[in-house]
Amino acid sequence: GDVFYLHSRLLERAAKLSDDRGGGSLTALPVIETKGGDVSAYIPTNVISITDGQIYLESELFYAGVRPAMNVGISVSRVGGAAQVKAMRSVAGTLKIDLAQFRELEAFATFGSELDKVSQAQLDRGYRLAELLKQGQHAPMPVEEQVLVIYAGSNGFVDDVPVPEVRRFEAEMLEFMRSNHPELLEQIRSSGQLPEEAALAKAFEAFKSGFDTGSD
Incomplete structure (x- = not known):
């Protein structure tokens, strides 16, 4: 007491x-x-x-190259979406639970257990989401770019990208958007709203058509 x-x-x-x-x-x-x-x-x-919440950092994740090394299953925000712009709430609504389930599946898979197709697809996407969320030291990112990165991961645009190439995909995608679709970034930045789904999908498909996955 x-x-x-x-x-x-x-x-x-x-x-x-x-x-x-x-x-x-x-x-x-x-x-x-x-x-x-x-x-x-x-x-x-x-x-x-x-x-009003806690960020739980794990040394195991840090040494595995996951930085910031946040355990999303234990970390909690009691402020939640009230502190986010609407666009971020739209794309990141299920991100926490998706990552928590991914870590559980990852632990399960280490025992050599065979996964069904749905679980394997969830595991594969989880590895790519984890790569997208890695952040370099002293490398802040504007919220509009965060929204596009999370949108790409949550909507399957990196599902066919080899995990080692995901960071390159992110960097080249953001450069493509800055050069070719600055209006999408500006809309998120100025209004806090997510652009039309069709416009976003078209922009990502245009980028994907010219992106070399390096898998050949």
Whole structure:
């Protein structure tokens, strides 16, 4: 009880500043190191119960090259879609559960279990989504480009791209969109709305027709 009270008092020091002090707000971002990855220990559960969500990072994912090394199954946002533009909500609505199911399938497949066609397709897409979501250090991405990347992965445009080529697909696709369809990026940026499905599909198909998957 006393430790919980101390934790809550510390986090309550994050504040909204008065107008005569310049306004704005402070956001508390506590960082907790887990022991052996155990999030059910006393201090992690205390902080989880107080905050508006948590990002859970795993060293195993980091060393496997997945960066940011976020475990999407345990990570939670209680703010959720309220902080996202409508276009992002449209394309990323099922992304969290898709990735969580992918990690479960991946773990299942390591035991040599044979998967049915639907599960295998889900696993294959999951590997490609994981590649698309990798991000270099000090490499922020505008929300309109994030939307296009997630749209590409969720709508099957990378399903036939070999996993090692997915990052190249992403880079070349974004360059293609900037050069040939800046209006799509501008619409997302200015209105927060997803462009017409037909216009998006046409643009992606035009890019795919000239993209060399390197599989030959």
